[in-house]
Each structure stands twice: as structure tokens, then as C-alpha cells.
Amino acid sequence: MVRDKILILDDEQIVIDAITKHLSKYDYSIYSGMNGKEGLELYHKVNPILIILDLRMPVMDGVEFLRKIKLTPADPCSVIVLTGHGSDDDMERCFELGISAFLRKPFNIYELLGMVTHSIALKKVELDLKAELIQRAKMEEELRSYRDHLEELVETRTAELQKEIVERTNAEKLAMRSLKDKEVLLREIHHRVKNNLQIVSSLLELQTKYIKDPETLEMFKDSQNRLKTMALLHEKLYQSDNMADIDFAKYLTNLLDHLYRSYCVDTSRIFMNTDIENATIGLDTAVPCGLIINELVSNSLKHAFKGGQRGRLSVSLHKFDDGRFKLTVSDTGIGLPEGIDLKNSKTLGLRLVNALTVEQLEGTLEFNSNNGASFWIVFKELKYGKRGTND
Ligand SMILES: Nc1ncnc2c1ncn2[C@@H]1O[C@H](COP(=O)(O)OP(=O)(O)OP(=O)(O)O)[C@@H](O)[C@H]1O
Ligand SMILES: [Mg+2]
Known part of the structure; x- marks a missing residue:
């Protein structure tokens, strides 16, 4: 089974170590970086399901990092901010940038563990739902295209049948006309046979005179x-x-x-x-x-x-x-x-x-x-x- 990946970004190694120590008791793969720049590379490389993010970091701070990764509600990753200096403005900005939780240092490790478990579970439900929605949309699309195809087939067959009906009707008309012609001809033949027999009879009649x-x-x-x-x-x-x-x-x-x-x-x-x-x-x-x-x-x-x-x-x-x-x-x-x-x-x-x-x-x-x-x-x-x- 593929383990859930967690990325810890903090410029204090002691914080990374403390969190890693507790998280390693669970079934996670842990990655870490000391600033936003390192974090960005790791983020694109490992695709973590969760990021624990410090705000004040050298090179690239947490807010800049958040701007770069452009979290969306549909993102397969959620972010918990863990900061020692975060003001309410920082918190507001971070939530605007799509994080799911904000925790201040010094922090209670179990509170953080609870947040991690909760965020990952929530994200998985979100991802499952999203996958289901995609699957449903796909099925709907397939159904639609099948229905369109079916309608197309019905239309084509109807057109073919109509053509066949017209052709058959024309053929029937032709056959009827030719039958009528033959009937007239046959009637004429019987008429002539009758007349000819009468002529022969008249000839005999003439002969009887002698x-x-x-x-x-x-x-x-x-x-x-x-x-x-x-x-x-x-x-x-x-x-x-x-x-x-x-x-x-x-x-x-x-x-x-x-x-x-x-x-x-x-x-x-x-x-x-x-x-x-x-x-x-x-x-x-x-x-x-x-x-x-x-x-x-x-x-x-x-x-x-x-x-x-x-x-x-x-x-x-x-x-x-x-x-x-x-x-x-x-x-x-x-x-x-x-x-x-x-x-x-x-x-x-x-x-x-x-x-x-x-x-x-x-x-x-x-x-x-x-x-x-x-x-x-x-x-x-x-x-x-x-x-x-x-x-
Ligand atoms: N219904 C009848 N009643 C009485 N005699 C009959 C009757 N039918 C036939 N015959 C007799 O049988 C004979 C044979 O009949 P047949 O019809 O073969 O010849 P036909 O009438 O004389 O001549 P034809 O060859 O022109 O018919 C007749 O000549 C007639 O004597
Ligand atoms: Mg007779």
C-alpha cells in the first residue's frame, strides 16, 4: 500500500525532528525542507497529501510558498500552518490562500497530530468524492454520446426505411401497372379467341348452305x-x-x-x-x-x-x-x-x-x-x- 506523504517545511531543525519523531509512529512517508524554495521542489517531486508549513523562513517564506503552489479547493494536498509569529492578518491571508488549519507555536504535538489525521482523512474523503464525481461525469458523457449515437443510428435507419418504403411503393405501382397491362392483354386475347371461334362457326354455317x-x-x-x-x-x-x-x-x-x-x-x-x-x-x-x-x-x-x-x-x-x-x-x-x-x-x-x-x-x-x-x-x-x- 502506498503511504501518505507529509512534507514539513520549517527553518528550525528541532521542530522538524520533533514532528517527524511523532509522525514516524504512524504509517506516513515524511519529507522536510528548511525554506519555501526547497519546499517547492519537494512539493512538485513527491506530491504530498499534507504540508506542515512554517511562515517565517529564509529564502522563501510560507506565504510566498503558498502563493506559488496556488492551492485550490480541489487540490489533492492540504496545508496546516504552524508558526511562532503569525498575526491574525497572517492567519486571514493564509486561509485566503487555501490552508485548512492554523496552529501557533509553541504547540501541543498531540493537537498537531490530531489535525494531521483529521486533515488527511478529510482530504481523502474529498479526493474520493472528486474521483467519484469525475467517474460519474465520465459515465454521463459516455451515456450522452451513446444516446446521441443511438439517435443518429435511429435517424439513419429511419431514413433508410423511408427510402425503402418509397422504392417499394414505386415498384409496387410499376408491378400493378404492368399487371393491369397484362390483364387488359389477356382479356383481349380471350375476346379474340372467342371471336375467332365464332368466325370458324360462321364459316361452317356458310358451308352448310351447300x-x-x-x-x-x-x-x-x-x-x-x-x-x-x-x-x-x-x-x-x-x-x-x-x-x-x-x-x-x-x-x-x-x-x-x-x-x-x-x-x-x-x-x-x-x-x-x-x-x-x-x-x-x-x-x-x-x-x-x-x-x-x-x-x-x-x-x-x-x-x-x-x-x-x-x-x-x-x-x-x-x-x-x-x-x-x-x-x-x-x-x-x-x-x-x-x-x-x-x-x-x-x-x-x-x-x-x-x-x-x-x-x-x-x-x-x-x-x-x-x-x-x-x-x-x-x-x-x-x-x-x-x-x-x-x-
Ligand atoms: N340421351 C340419349 N337418349 C337416347 N339415345 C341416345 C342418347 N344419347 C345417345 N344416344 C344414342 O347413342 C348414339 C351415340 O351417341 P353419340 O353422341 O356418340 O352420337 P351422335 O349423337 O349420333 O352423333 P355425334 O357424334 O354428332 O354426337 C346416338 O346416335 C343415339 O342413338
Ligand atoms: Mg351426340
Whole structure:
């Protein structure tokens, strides 16, 4: 442990010796000088915590010494003046110069020892307090600079984020605009596909003028209906909100209307019974589904009710919870011919129904012929990209 250093400045060696003798019993390092000049050198060299100072000394007296060392309240050193001649004026001046105690000679050594202990203890408390204050000021400064830095960081990050938001908003606007453009384009494409299908249908219509054979005429009409079935889908698509899903109930109503008109059938003769679940279906599924319905409904209208016979045609579409659909087309007509084989039928219609169900929809087809003809098709909606390579 570093000992406390005490500097004794007195021109009487006997005084220095007497004080040193008593102080050496304690844990102090003692230094001494005979005048202010020596004292100054020692003061700067050893940095004492306490100076015991005589006033009247040769070369440089105590008051001059005090002026030179310029004691301040924050000084790490305190001074006890010990003088034989000190007047009250001297005492006043010394206190003005920052001393902490004034003792006159002849003095009581124990009184001086008490003052020494007291002054050193007081100085240490002062020094500790000062160190603590410095430490606190330093911490406050660090905190302040940290806070300033933090504010700076927050400001920078906020600015970055604002920039990011602006950039993202602009990008979103651009993407929205391009999406809108593509939507318009897609709508236009569906419109044109529909128009082109109608043109092909009109061409067929024109050709029918030169056909005399009723069977061939029928074939042309069926083909026109198939085209119409697909054209209607594209029409529904460009009228839909998202251009991907078709409102199937609306589509079917239009398709059935068209077929009744096309075969000049009155709903008062063949009553139309529809039960179509409110479902939207994508184009990939809607095309085969529409074509199947076209074939089955056309068949009912063409073959089931001969000679103006009355009856009922039912079309229903239900969606199961697992996402599968069940399409039913049935009529109360004369029923299917015996031993009919959908796969190997010589005619196109039912073969098409079978092929579209199995190959395009990857579904199952069942039929029976009790009290008319009934067909059930169960299928799942095709997801984009799941289609075969041959379509
Ligand atoms: N709902 C039905 N009621 C009675 N007979 C039917 C019915 N559906 C089909 N048929 C009979 O089955 C046959 C085969 O039908 P299919 O649809 O394959 O041929 P199509 O209607 O004659 O001609 P297309 O190839 O133009 O459709 C029909 O000719 C008809 O005799
Ligand atoms: Mg047919």
C-alpha cells in the first residue's frame, strides 16, 4: 500500500525532528525542507497529501510558498500552518490562500497530530468524492454520446426505411401497372379467341348452305355447337374478375340456352332442370367439362325425345368437401340403345365424352339407362401445369 506523504517545511531543525519523531509512529512517508524554495521542489517531486508549513523562513517564506503552489479547493494536498509569529492578518491571508488549519507555536504535538489525521482523512474523503464525481461525469458523457449515437443510428435507419418504403411503393405501382397491362392483354386475347371461334362457326354455317345430306348437316351443326361451347368459355373468362376462373353456373345457363335454341327445343316440351353449385372453375377443367355437357345435353335434345315427346332434362354439378366434382346429366327419354360401348362407339359424341372424362379430366364416368339416360362424371379440378403433354 502506498503511504501518505507529509512534507514539513520549517527553518528550525528541532521542530522538524520533533514532528517527524511523532509522525514516524504512524504509517506516513515524511519529507522536510528548511525554506519555501526547497519546499517547492519537494512539493512538485513527491506530491504530498499534507504540508506542515512554517511562515517565517529564509529564502522563501510560507506565504510566498503558498502563493506559488496556488492551492485550490480541489487540490489533492492540504496545508496546516504552524508558526511562532503569525498575526491574525497572517492567519486571514493564509486561509485566503487555501490552508485548512492554523496552529501557533509553541504547540501541543498531540493537537498537531490530531489535525494531521483529521486533515488527511478529510482530504481523502474529498479526493474520493472528486474521483467519484469525475467517474460519474465520465459515465454521463459516455451515456450522452451513446444516446446521441443511438439517435443518429435511429435517424439513419429511419431514413433508410423511408427510402425503402418509397422504392417499394414505386415498384409496387410499376408491378400493378404492368399487371393491369397484362390483364387488359389477356382479356383481349380471350375476346379474340372467342371471336375467332365464332368466325370458324360462321364459316361452317356458310358451308352448310351447300350441304343437302341431312346427316352431314347434323355433323356441321354439332361441330358448330362444340365451337360455341368453347367460345362461350372464353367469353365468360374475359368477363370474369380474375381472368382465370369461370362462374360455372352462369356459363351453364348460357350454354343450355344456346343448345335449346340451336336444336329448336322448347322448355315447355323438354323441361330443363338445373342444379349447379355456385363454383368457379379454371379454364383447363372448364373446357373438357363444357364439351362433355355439350355432347350429353345435345344427345338428350336430339335422341331422347322422339316425335315431340315431352320430358325432363336434368343437369347438376356438386362439389364435395375433398374438392371433387360430380356432374350429372340425365333425361327421362327413351334411354340409350342396348349394349352401347362408349369407348368403342362408332359415333364421335359419346367417344368424346369418354375420352374427355378419362384423359382430360382424369375422372370416372358411369351411366345407366333406367327411365331414360343418366350419366355421372366424377372429377377433380385440374391445377395449372398438371395437364398432359399432348394437349
Ligand atoms: N340421351 C340419349 N337418349 C337416347 N339415345 C341416345 C342418347 N344419347 C345417345 N344416344 C344414342 O347413342 C348414339 C351415340 O351417341 P353419340 O353422341 O356418340 O352420337 P351422335 O349423337 O349420333 O352423333 P355425334 O357424334 O354428332 O354426337 C346416338 O346416335 C343415339 O342413338
Ligand atoms: Mg351426340
